[in-house]
Amino acid sequence: MTSEARAGTKDEPRRRDFGAYGVSVRFDDVRALEDVTLPVPAGAVTAVVGGDGAGKSTLLRALAGVVPVEHGSVVAPDRRRIGFMPTGGGTWAELTVDEHVDFVGAAHRLRGSDLERRRERLLDATGLREARRRLASQLSGGMRQKLAFGLATLHDPVLLVLDEPSTGVDPVSRVDLWRLVAQAASAGAAVAFSTTYLDEAERAGTVLVLDQGRTLLSGPPDDVVRGAPGHVRRATATHDPARTWRRGREVRAWFPVGAEPVGQAVPVDLEDAVVAAALAREATA
Numbered sequence: 001m002t003s004e005a006r007a008g009t010k011d012e013p014r015r016r017d018f019g020a021y022g023v024s025v026r027f028d029d030v031r032a033l034e035d036v037t038l039p040v041p042a043g044a045v046t047a048v049v050g051g052d053g054a055g056k057s058t059l060l061r062a063l064a065g066v067v068p069v070e071h072g073s074v075v076a077p078d079r080r081r082i083g084f085m086p087t088g089g090g091t092w093a094e095l096t097v098d099e100h101v102d103f104v105g106a107a108h109r110l111r112g113s114d115l116e117r118r119r120e121r122l123l124d125a126t127g128l129r130e131a132r133r134r135l136a137s138q139l140s141g142g143m144r145q146k147l148a149f150g151l152a153t154l155h156d157p158v159l160l161v162l163d164e165p166s167t168g169v170d171p172v173s174r175v176d177l178w179r180l181v182a183q184a185a186s187a188g189a190a191v192a193f194s195t196t197y198l199d200e201a202e203r204a205g206t207v208l209v210l211d212q213g214r215t216l217l218s219g220p221p222d223d224v225v226r227g228a229p230g231h232v233r234r235a236t237a238t239h240d241p242a243r244t245w246r247r248g249r250e251v252r253a254w255f256p257v258g259a260e261p262v263g264q265a266v267p268v269d270l271e272d273a274v275v276a277a278a279l280a281r282e283a284t285a
């Protein structure tokens, strides 16, 4: 059954848990999501990870109410209480930083001293005060993403949905962005973001790994790592190349449950767990 719980007003409580439950989404003959569940609790950061076309954007867009679900349910606040940052978007090349605040503020009916207070907060939090009269087209990629984040949170959303916020952002700006995301969660927002960087996902409270529209792994990162299927070893030249992958200067090898693993055991992290789960799924397909 398809159902959506979007009732609510601007006065609804600040702390609420949201999520997508057993959600399937289809675009004509493409099944983009199949029976995927993503709880997004208040006060926490939830990561959605996966390769190109895995379904990350579709899931976040379903959560934000811009993509209809075929099956399952979405629990989300009223649209006015959602902050959404689309992949690589959320800013306009021909507007200055200040004009963005005016434009997005007007869309949320923010004005007067309230808008000015929020403008000051955005300029301080994003470090864009010096750049406030610059066009977005003249900002660096990292500055633009911080501006997009500041705009997505201008109205203090209770649900914050960020689609690949750190893609194309330099490592220093990534740290800044991550700090802003963590601050939004500690202020009580339910935050969901997608990323292709597993080290970022490792810092989230919960991670959902998607593979071709289906859940590959989900849970707190430590549990996901502990639950990695089979065995991971340091690879040697004798290992099956289809079951090995490079990690920095090393190569890792995977062995299914029940196999006798060969090679030195290594500490497993989220990236190894994701590869192990993908290989385990292939082995049973």
Ligand SMILES: Nc1ncnc2c1ncn2[C@@H]1O[C@H](COP(=O)(O)OP(=O)(O)OP(=O)(O)O)[C@@H](O)[C@H]1O
Pocket: 027, 028, 030, 031, 032, 050, 051, 052, 053, 054, 055, 056, 057, 058, 059
């Ligand atoms: N509007 C659409 N119409 C048709 N197919 C779509 C549409 N949006 C997404 N898809 C398809 O749904 C699948 C999931 O796409 P989605 O964009 O959610 O993946 P993603 O994990 O966000 O990947 P990427 O990081 O490459 O954007 C893909 O096969 C994609 O081609």
